[in-house]
Amino acid sequence: MMFDYFEKNESNVRSYCRVFPVKFERAQNAVIISSNGVRYIDFFAGAGAMNFGHNNPYIKSKILEYLEMDNIIHALDMYTVEKEKFLITFINNILSPKGLDYKIMFCGPTGTNAVEAALKLVRKNKKRSNVIAFSGAFHGMSLGSLAITSDSFSRAGGGVPLNNTIFAPYCNQFEDHQKSLDYLEWMLTDDHSGIDKPAAIFFESVQAEGGVNVADIEWLQKLRDLCTKHDILLVCDDIQVGVCRTGNFFSFERANIDPDIVVLSKSISGFGLPMSILLIKPELDIFSPAEHNGTFRGNQLAFVGAVAGLEYYKKSNLPQMVKEREKVISDFLINAILPIDSRLSVRGIGMIWGIDFSKIDSSLSNVAMQNCVKNHLIIERAGSDNCVLKILPPLTIEQETLVEGLRIIKEAVTVTLEKYYHR
Ligand SMILES: Cc1ncc(COP(=O)(O)O)c(C=O)c1O
Structure with a gap:
């Protein structure tokens, strides 16, 4: 009733x-x-x-203050005071202290929008259509993201063939974690493996939807090395386990690796407001103006929440x-x-x-x-x-x-x- x-x-x-x-x-x-x-x-x-x-009382107070003053709420990707504040705060408090050099791309409101942008960007950079994803991966429900998502129920909902993805066993698939890396190495080196060289490998350093599978540090480091060796981009989907979920701001920090692209969404806006971003190594930032676009890439309230969230992260340790x-x-x-x-x-x-x-x-x-x-x-x-x-x-x-x-x-x-x- x-x-x-x-x-x-x-x-x-x-x-x-x-x-x-x-x-x-x-x-x-x-x-x-x-x-x-x-x-x-x-x-x-x-x-x-x-x-x-x-x-969160601190973040809420900043959002209420912002609303009270008739500040701009919707601005597409125009320059705004609040977007600038977010860029400065994120770079000064997160990227620079960690020695990470990324350009920041604002994507459509949800996680899957940023994953789609990453897929387009790696393909454009490498001029290859294939990507590798892992068993247990979850990257979102729109068709590109679904193609690199592993669970059969979600995939069936796509209604079209989900192409251009090769799945490899994740770290936890074999008791000996090295085996999944050996499999990848074989796929990429044997000219009879049948695998067309991929543009990128998409990974979660902790698979959340996949069943809380924590990749070990050595595996992550070897994955980074393998990508570098084979000229393949490494994309970390930190949508669910980023923003300090694992103890560090980024989940991959524990392995001291630097993915070529990082996808963030969910808690980045601090207050549960829609926001997603890509962090892109500067040399990969090759989209032409408006080549990837969207109406809701400038949710100013999300920027306010994000700035306040980063301040809260710092002051509350x-x-x-x-x-x-x-x-x-x-x-x-x-x-x-x-x-x-x-x-x-x-x-x-x-x-x-x-x-x-x-x-x-x-x-x-x-x-x-x-x-x-x-x-x-x-x-x-x-x-x-x-x-x-x-x-x-x-x-x-x-x-x-x-x-x-x-x-x-x-x-x-x-x-x-x-x-x-x-x-
Ligand atoms: C790792 C990961 N990637 C992508 C997504 C998709 O994000 P959204 O549901 O905001 O599109 C999720 C959502 O749970 C996720 O956990």
């Missing part, structure tokens, strides 16, 4: 609302309140768009905050989840973690998730057969709320498995 109006009028494609059958109204940091006043803890964080927490919470989560998983059943496995980094049910029964992740939701914890799944329960709270979550949410998970997993054993 409560959802009749949505069910009658909103497209059948709606999805998260089916997992969380609640009408939400207000939110503060890691807590969301439903229209009937029920408090939910958020371990989903807008799929990684709410790293700074809902209605977000990497330290993530480190402290990472320890709470990993200790909990090791001490409270693994003992429930030795066939469970856990993995993650920073503030993205997963509990993998596949060695027992992949469908149990769904039961565990529903038990979490019943106890007012918002959490999602990922990976092959959705076998992984994915822990993705706002980075700013209060320690008590974090522990409260983790206790709900423990209870949910315990109940799920007890019922399973006694079925």
